[in-house]
Amino acid sequence: MSYNLRILCDAILPDRTIRVWDGSGRVFLDGEGNLYRAAQFSEDALQQIEAAINGEAYTLSLSLIALPQMAGDEVWEYDEATPISGSKFVVKLQTVDEYEQPEGEPEVVFTGLIDNLAVTDQGVEDEEEGDRWESIITIEVTNRFTLRTLANGAVLSDVDQRERSKVLNPSAPDDEFCTRVPTLLSKTVRWPNW
Amino acid sequence: MAEILVWPHKLLKPSANPADVVPFTRSGGRTLGGTKPAYRTDLGHWRVDLQDVALVTTAQKRTWDAISTYLSGASGRIAVPIWAIDTAPYASGQPESTIEVTHSDGSTFSDGTRYAQSPIAIVSSGVTAIGATVMSMRIINGAQDLSGLRFSYNHVAYKTGQVLSIVDDIWTVRITPSIAQLIPAGADLEFHRPTCVCNLASDNAMRRGMNADGVEFISVSFLEDTRYLSDLAAGIVA
Numbered sequence: 001m002s003y004n005l006r007i008l009c010d011a012i013l014p015d016r017t018i019r020v021w022d023g024s025g026r027v028f029l030d031g032e033g034n035l036y037r038a039a040q041f042s043e044d045a046l047q048q049i050e051a052a053i054n055g056e057a058y059t060l061s062l063s064l065i066a067l068p069q070m071a072g073d074e075v076w077e078y079d080e081a082t083p084i085s086g087s088k089f090v091v092k093l094q095t096v097d098e099y100e101q102p103e104g105e106p107e108v109v110f111t112g113l114i115d116n117l118a119v120t121d122q123g124v125e126d127e128e129e130g131d132r133w134e135s136i137i138t139i140e141v142t143n144r145f146t147l148r149t150l151a152n153g154a155v156l157s158d159v160d161q162r163e164r165s166k167v168l169n170p171s172a173p174d175d176e177f178c179t180r181v182p183t184l185l186s187k188t189v190r191w192p193n194w
Numbered sequence: 195m196a197e198i199l200v201w202p203h204k205l206l207k208p209s210a211n212p213a214d215v216v217p218f219t220r221s222g223g224r225t226l227g228g229t230k231p232a233y234r235t236d237l238g239h240w241r242v243d244l245q246d247v248a249l250v251t252t253a254q255k256r257t258w259d260a261i262s263t264y265l266s267g268a269s270g271r272i273a274v275p276i277w278a279i280d281t282a283p284y285a286s287g288q289p290e291s292t293i294e295v296t297h298s299d300g301s302t303f304s305d306g307t308r309y310a311q312s313p314i315a316i317v318s319s320g321v322t323a324i325g326a327t328v329m330s331m332r333i334i335n336g337a338q339d340l341s342g343l344r345f346s347y348n349h350v351a352y353k354t355g356q357v358l359s360i361v362d363d364i365w366t367v368r369i370t371p372s373i374a375q376l377i378p379a380g381a382d383l384e385f386h387r388p389t390c391v392c393n394l395a396s397d398n399a400m401r402r403g404m405n406a407d408g409v410e411f412i413s414v415s416f417l418e419d420t421r422y423l424s425d426l427a428a429g430i431v432a
Contacts, residue, residue: 003232003234006235022235022236023218023234023237024218024238024239024420025215025236025237025427026239026371026373026423026427027324027423028325028372035428037424038424046220052308074285099327100372
């Protein structure tokens, strides 16, 4: 038969698991009976996954296209209601037999934590089919090699900043960056005037 | 099951109806030597073209515009024909038309219409689950060959491939794409006038307008409504 495999993604959210597979067609049923929805990755997604698997990249930014705008809105709403940051994200490869049915356990190729979820609506100019709106969902995933001290979207507070600088540079005096910044608010900077 | 509008095939006839599953493989490109190894990562989706639909009469043009209004761009859902009358398994080996039958006492409905019956009767044998790519069918009335055919069940389209086994009148065949909606045992499969649930390929695909000679030939492309099928499989819509 033909060379066949399926790329599966699990996003394990607090109250449910979103399962998608990289396909244009119908649902895919894995060996355990889970349904995977078809959602096509964008052009460079496979390369991104590869870079993430190889450890060349610490973050995986995965875009799902072919999602209608309404579905994009739903994801956005869900993200607003339930924080998904920190949820586990798994990319798996599933080999299939000659009847396109899953064969054996899927191979886990990437595991990371969801760091951010971005929904973009953008106008696309298309000469052939006419201009249209496209909704793209980008999941930013970090793996264990990511050197990041703050979660995406978090606000750096004075306390955080001081703690951070104490760790980074223990012998330095107290970091007063956050107390100094507001004092610069109404400061007039004069251009050199010789 | 939600009501799905069916393309009025008698009124809006295409001159050609190329419909097939768009295959989907990934490859690293062609090598210098000319080979191109490819991996299949997808089962594909249907693409249905209705080429050169003749719009001559007022009724045809009005129906066209009414459908266009109903669909409102690429998000609307319609079942379009994926006919293959030349290959459909008619018992006589020749294309047959829909049989019209009366009530048992020979009477018709009050407006004179009769029951329409497909000249082909092929039913599923056993339950076929979502995701399956092999299916058993029983021929009640039809040609004794079920490979290389198109059929639909509830407007979800399939192609049959190679025959895997024949036991009495039960044929087990390979099908593609995978089953999107559970097919119960003994369900009637549509081989005579199969349809595929689709969206318009682009928002303004049905654009038309008056022209001087009053005759228009418009080609329109449809893509399978895979989102609806996914929702159906997940039980979000019934």
